[in-house]
Amino acid sequence: MSTLQGVGVSPGEAAGPVLWVRDRLPDPAPGPAPADPAAEAARIRPAAEAVAQRLLARSEAATGEARAVLEMTAAMAADPALLGNAEKAVAQRGLPAPRAVFEAAGEFAELLAASGGYLAERVRDVHDVRDRLVAELTGTAPPGVPELTGPAVLVARDLAPADTADLDPGLVLALVTEEGGPTSHTAILARALGIPAVVAVRGVLSAAAAGARVDGAAGTVELLEQAVAPESADRAGARWHGSGSTADGHPIKLLANIGSAADARAGVDAGAEGSGLFRTEFCFLDAAVEPDAETQRQAYAAALRPFAGKPVVVRTLDAGADKPLPFLDIADEPNPALGVRGLRVAFDRPELLDRQLTAIVAAAAETGAVVSVMAPMVATAGEAAWFAERARDAGVERVGVMVETPAAALCADEILDVVDFVSIGTNDLAQYTCAADRMTGALAALNDPWQPALLRLIAGLGRAGRERGKPVGVCGEAAADPLLAGVLAGLGVTSLSMTATALAAVGAALAERTLSDWQDAARQAVAAPDPAEARSRAGRSLERG
Incomplete structure (x- = not known):
């Protein structure tokens, strides 16, 4: 058992089994070059449309800020400039479609990061969209929150806005991330949902734990060798x-x-x-x-x-x-x-x-x-x-x-x-x-x-x-x-x-x-x-x- 300190961003106490959230996909390979670049480039927009439609379908069941986040992510997935740059990378450089999307999104994210402030906050969104598009093009499962079959404490490197937007507070006992800050989407939406959350917990991903106790006010995460029965403190x-x-x-x-x-x-x-x-x-x-x-x-x-x-x-x-x-x-x-x-x-x-x-x-x-x-x-x-x-x-x-x-x-x-x-x-x-x-x-x-x-x-x-x-x-x-x-x-x-x-x-x-x-x-x-x-x-x- 060990206790790690982070920054509490949403108050409340909870305990339960840990569910580890899948990290980002591996970088797609830059080759081999497609035999038919035009046909390869033509795969990108249908994939983007499929991703956007799934996000919009989820937004229809959401309200308020959660709905806005899902709609924004859907719009970003279908962004003509992003998709156009990816198609050019296929046609002009001979990249496979997954790699072309990966690089086009990376360039966009670098521009946002260099701008700082609010624009830099959108980098996580771009990475999320990138991974969803790459997963669609490669036929693999996208990273993110898996389907919840019971109450759990979610532990992740960070959570994309679309991952947190429609979380079920009846199943998610608490959120713990190794990265992020007090104004990240994880923090904002955790507070909106009333879910205890601690961010910037250094070393939590390298720890082995089956259960956790989380204090979202004190910013502490107690990692347990064995899973514990789900419990959530009365928030008074x-x-x-x-x-x-x-x-x-x-x-x-x-x-x-x-x-x-x-x-x-x-x-x-x-x-x-x-x-x-x-x-x-x-x-x-x-x-x-x-x-x-x-x-x-x-x-x-x-x-x-x-x-x-x-x-x-x-x-x-x-x-x-x-x-x-x-x-x-x-x-x-x-x-x-x-x-x-x-x-x-x-x-x-x-x-x-x-x-x-x-x-x-x-x-x-x-x-x-x-x-x-x-x-x-x-x-x-x-x-x-x-x-x-x-x-x-x-x-x-x-x-x-x-x-x-x-x-x-x-x-x-x-x-x-x-x-x-x-x-x-x-x-x-x-x-x-x-x-x-x-x-x-x-x-x-x-x-x-x-x-x-x-x-x-x-x-x-x-x-x-x-x-x-x-x-x-x-x-x-x-x-x-x-x-x-x-x-x-x-x-x-x-x-x-x-x-x-x-x-x-x-x-x-x-x-x-x-x-x-x-x-x-x-x-x-x-x-x-x-x-x-x-x-x-x-x-x-x-x-x-």
């Missing part, structure tokens, strides 16, 4: 009564992160008191031209309508060089994560922001949702003031900004003097604070939301909010960890927004302790030297309380 949902507060009645709003009408309905069904993050760019990821004000109004209204009478924080377009929207047509940048993104896009194109604000205000009036608007990627008080003035001129009554940069966190006093609230994006704030790309699995520990440096910045924001009587929210995925959620409340955070499936567990955990208890735990965590010790000290503080 039955003890939550639908209102966020500590044991002594201190209110902490519990909200849902959304990107679509389906997400909004899921949030309402899970008991969310509103939404702390409506990602408006999710409505237009494939738009070739800027949607007009009416198109935007309709899209926003669909997502706002389920929250009639409840608060919703709408984020203006969080897009740019590292999260491209086709209609923005922004030039390539050497370091997209530090480039023109979020509010920075609007500085040169204020009319783009004005049209979006007009559509948001109209959608709010139509639906009855209590809408606030915030801007992403703000670095200075001057930027916050510029946005606030523009938003108020458009008719927005409550204006805020996201805190995702250390500069904004360190200028919390000045920023809160010009806006009505702030919301902390812990994912970006962690990566910028620790200078660690959040998509690099080897740096996943630096993006752990328990990093003391990150907690200290949040503590400063909490203090600034208290002194001015203004709300400080968290809409990063750190809010979905029940223990960390309480620590954030102890640091002065007034609302927590997360994936809908995490609401009940977080609500129950908050209600078990008084605000004073959580404040004591927060002080212990902030003073710790590293993330593991921060979590440990917080837990011990509560045990003493």
